[in-house]
Amino acid sequence: MQANESAGTPRASSRAPLSRSAFLRATAGALITGGSLLGAQSAARAAGPGGSGSPRTGAGTVQVTKVGDLTGPGITTRFRMEATDLGIPARSPDGRLLFVFGDTFEGASVGGGWWRSPVALHGNTAHLGGTVTWTGAVGGEHAQQLWNYEHDNPVFSTVLPSDVITIGNTMYLHIMVNKGLGNVVWTEIWRSDDSGASWAHTGAKFPSDLHGGMFQLLTWGLGDDGYVYVYSTGFQRDKPIILHRVRSDRITDLSAYQPWGWSGGVWSWGNPPTPVLEGKFGELCLRPLDGKWILTWFNAADYRIDGIIMDNPTSNLYTAPRETLIWGGAWGSEDDSHVAQLYGGYIIPGSKLDDLHLSVSQWNTEAGWPYRVMQFRVQAFGG
Secondary structure (H helix, E strand, O other), rough: EEOOOOOOOOOOOOOOOHHHHHHHHHHOOOOOOOOOOOHHHHHHEEEEEOOOOOOOOOOOOOEEEEEEEEOOOOOOHHOOOEEOOOOOOEEEOOOOOEEEEEEOOOOOOOOOOOEEOOOOOEEEEEEEOOOEEEEEEEEEEOOOOEEEEEOOOOOOOOOEEEEEEEEEOOEEEEHHHHHHHHOOEEEEEEOOOOOOOOOEEEEEEEEOOOHHHOOOOEEEEEEEOEEEEEEOOOOOOOEEEEEEEEEEHHHHOOOOOOEEEEEEEEEEOOOOOOOOOOEEEEEEEEEEOOOOOOOEEEEEOOEEEEEEEOOOOOOOOOOOOOOEEEEEOOOOOOOOOOOEEEEEEEEEOOOOOOEEEEEEEOOOOOOOOOOOOOOEEEEOOOO
């Protein structure tokens, strides 16, 4: 399906595009230190949900097991997608699992022919315990790009998924339009009313410099109060997280997003957004789970996937229970809890608070393979 045109011309970033390998290895970079933002952060840390000191960490008692590979030769070959990443999962309205993937290639290497992004696969609905198995691809026998566009066109190079959410009978997909990795030219929201079989542009388009570039890569979760809560950051792995909320029936209305911020000595909705957690963040995943809220993310500064358990999305992220779930590792020295060149870390539907299943990406940037998605099981998180 061809993308619909929407009003307005987004402003492209002046940041020079990163190579694919440089982007994945980017685990350093300065936090925003502009005067007004720095002042707001300092006040928030002193007296509000920003807390003070280092984030609280757990006892490190989680038990991690690699369940298996979700993509690769012999697993997704029949969909002509042996090389892919991300695998952002959601429960579709018809009850199936839908996993949305990023840059995808036919052969088992980055650049291995028939470049597509995003693509999606349907998975089984059995209780988690073993590896998710695929029941089909969006687009037919072979996994098709969810809508038509040419890669490496004069305006952008690729479209990458950020997160997907199901609200009633509709699925919403937030995507980043990139001209080279780390160079977001704009972001937008697409929708599907047939459990992911087809996608249409909603008209919602966000400029890349919105909120100082901290509203590019996002994750969202639907609360029982009718609001969708949104954590977001930049796509350069050098920015903190900010928080918004939006009524679930206005998710495509840019004016309806309410920021959470510190002003006048208090935190409140409608204040200018203040970072709720400092750090260097990659992929994010926010989900309500077992009466709590869970945030998992790629911790680019410390080369690992971390998780936080919250009572609600406005909880103090500095004092909420926090654990390292999966550590980065070196090639040739991997085990269940140490993964070389890892990223992602999305919660698979059916997970429990004490029995999380995560889709985790891995990319050997020197060799071009592995470039795949794997399933990991994390037990005793927060225990």
